[in-house]
Amino acid sequence: MRQGHEVTLFASGDSQTRARLQAPCARALRLDPHCKDPLPYHFIALHRLARSADGFDIIHFHTDYLHFSLFAQCWGKTLTTLHGRLDLPDLAPILREFPMMPLASISDAQRAPVPWANWYSTVYHGLPTSLYAGGCGDGGYLAFIGRICREKRPDWAIEIAHRAGMPLAIAAKVDKVDRTYYKTRISPLLKDPLIEFIGEIGDSEKGAFLGDAVALLFPIDWPEPFGLALIEAMANGTPIIAFGRGSVPEIVDHGVTGYIVGDVDEAVAAIPLAKALDRVAIRRRFEERFSVERMAHDYLALYDTVLRCGTVGAVLNSAAAAQAAANAA
Amino acid sequence: MRQGHEVTLFASGDSQTRARLQAPCARALRLDPHCKDPLPYHFIALHRLARSADGFDIIHFHTDYLHFSLFAQCWGKTLTTLHGRLDLPDLAPILREFPMMPLASISDAQRAPVPWANWYSTVYHGLPTSLYAGGCGDGGYLAFIGRICREKRPDWAIEIAHRAGMPLAIAAKVDKVDRTYYKTRISPLLKDPLIEFIGEIGDSEKGAFLGDAVALLFPIDWPEPFGLALIEAMANGTPIIAFGRGSVPEIVDHGVTGYIVGDVDEAVAAIPLAKALDRVAIRRRFEERFSVERMAHDYLALYDTVLRCGTVGAVLNSAAAAQAAANAA
Numbered sequence: 305m306r307q308g309h310e311v312t313l314f315a316s317g318d319s320q321t322r323a324r325l326q327a328p329c330a331r332a333l334r335l336d337p338h339c340k341d342p343l344p345y346h347f348i349a350l351h352r353l354a355r356s357a358d359g360f361d362i363i364h365f366h367t368d369y370l371h372f373s374l375f376a377q378c379w380g381k382t383l384t385t386l387h388g389r390l391d392l393p394d395l396a397p398i399l400r401e402f403p404m405m406p407l408a409s410i411s412d413a414q415r416a417p418v419p420w421a422n423w424y425s426t427v428y429h430g431l432p433t434s435l436y437a438g439g440c441g442d443g444g445y446l447a448f449i450g451r452i453c454r455e456k457r458p459d460w461a462i463e464i465a466h467r468a469g470m471p472l473a474i475a476a477k478v479d480k481v482d483r484t485y486y487k488t489r490i491s492p493l494l495k496d497p498l499i500e501f502i503g504e505i506g507d508s509e510k511g512a513f514l515g516d517a518v519a520l521l522f523p524i525d526w527p528e529p530f531g532l533a534l535i536e537a538m539a540n541g542t543p544i545i546a547f548g549r550g551s552v553p554e555i556v557d558h559g560v561t562g563y564i565v566g567d568v569d570e571a572v573a574a575i576p577l578a579k580a581l582d583r584v585a586i587r588r589r590f591e592e593r594f595s596v597e598r599m600a601h602d603y604l605a606l607y608d609t610v611l612r613c614g615t616v617g618a619v620l621n622s623a624a625a626a627q628a629a630a631n632a633a
Numbered sequence: 634m635r636q637g638h639e640v641t642l643f644a645s646g647d648s649q650t651r652a653r654l655q656a657p658c659a660r661a662l663r664l665d666p667h668c669k670d671p672l673p674y675h676f677i678a679l680h681r682l683a684r685s686a687d688g689f690d691i692i693h694f695h696t697d698y699l700h701f702s703l704f705a706q707c708w709g710k711t712l713t714t715l716h717g718r719l720d721l722p723d724l725a726p727i728l729r730e731f732p733m734m735p736l737a738s739i740s741d742a743q744r745a746p747v748p749w750a751n752w753y754s755t756v757y758h759g760l761p762t763s764l765y766a767g768g769c770g771d772g773g774y775l776a777f778i779g780r781i782c783r784e785k786r787p788d789w790a791i792e793i794a795h796r797a798g799m800p801l802a803i804a805a806k807v808d809k810v811d812r813t814y815y816k817t818r819i820s821p822l823l824k825d826p827l828i829e830f831i832g833e834i835g836d837s838e839k840g841a842f843l844g845d846a847v848a849l850l851f852p853i854d855w856p857e858p859f860g861l862a863l864i865e866a867m868a869n870g871t872p873i874i875a876f877g878r879g880s881v882p883e884i885v886d887h888g889v890t891g892y893i894v895g896d897v898d899e900a901v902a903a904i905p906l907a908k909a910l911d912r913v914a915i916r917r918r919f920e921e922r923f924s925v926e927r928m929a930h931d932y933l934a935l936y937d938t939v940l941r942c943g944t945v946g947a948v949l950n951s952a953a954a955a956q957a958a959a960n961a962a
Binding site: 339 | 657669670671674677680683698722726730731
């Protein structure tokens, strides 16, 4: 919008946006205790969008594959960003069924299970540069942020801190599905006086939390398609110590914004190195690579590509139809 | 098909049918351990159907609301049977968004939460009359069949049998979500020597199981939209003792095919009455009201109604469009 485009956002009524808002429901579905099934509201939004599709130059979807069947006919003016992990076995069949839908990935690593899909580009996420300022990292603790779950390995983060003899602050939510894991595997480890569990924190608290941290620990054990915590740390000038799975090697500049390591031993060894990194340079790298402006620029360029391909597709389609009609006559 | 119609069935490849089969997946999704998300296959089937929709006179959906957005434009040649309970809060918004889609209910009681929806008719389920023969009921036991879950109240069935001093045989599956309920609430009650838990049984075993039973106990505690077990019992000539919730009063003919009761006391008192019912008359009532032939006849009549309304709708639509064009000129 800041670049002069007209934008309509299809999202819940409590969305904070300067775009024209089309809301199929009043409240964010994941926060609405009355909502048992979010799917109907997605269909309502998609149906309203389909009826007004002629009024848009380009339609950018963040709804997985839900819209594929409804918008297959006008694929040439659509772009779909896939946000999740793509190694679920039921995803490949639907990507094969809709080979025309233009797709964007959030990292190159994300594509690994379906490299043959109709990928147009990778667009890394971005954050407003004004959201955080560079912190000074003088809190004396390591930080873990995100969700408590097996894949994010908070237990490894605790082990790293314990072995380094440094305090670890854990700011993380515990989703319903992860409660047993939290209780049985993580809760007992919190008795260690070095470990502090803070719970879930909002954007406004993240600045102080990450900005004061010596380093962010990101010892993931799954191919995370994009670790938003990584660029949140960078925005605060905080060095990263991350396991090299999934998108990590694309996001972390080894030796500049952090260190990519292979196991707990290497992570412990990387702490003094990370501490010595230039926090101003980390923040600068964030501004260069992960600002919203860069993300918006990338997407606008991608919209152009999509529309060009869509036009070519439409021309080829009508040529084929004309040929078929001529053959039939 | 036996009535001379051409039928195409969109379903998994292992479906047993004489119709032309269009399969988006090889195996029934609920039995496929590799399937984590059944939705993609539904969209694949709906997409293929949408592309070939012109070739069909009428399209009968059993896919809840999944197809509404894709087929809203040709609602006049569609019928949707809703099979589930309709009191979920997220269902009303999507029924309101697609008020044109013609709907069939599987009982009148099913409609209660959304009586204003676009109901065309109720069509009760049917079973092939050859599937079961009337049994003689001389097994000396009461029967409970279906799923172990809170709503079906196997605990009440056990209490009824215990109070009557009669054996109860329970043929029921335990779904994953119901395992805790089974373990904590039902398993302890199975120590009673009168109670026998058989587990899940197939169609071939149901004939002997129900045919030998003195009566079926159906002490439900939820508005069940259609109790298939009720007509399975009737097909075997087995009297029913059922709590009067949901569709029960529409399916059970009180004093003919069974007794509708209000609580455990009344159920116990109804056992000698049910035992005295004429099993041949019960089977006859099944053949009259719940055969597949009757179901097919009802649906064919309903297809006619839908197509007539659809044609009227199309005429009105093009008249409105012509009027709008004339006004614009």
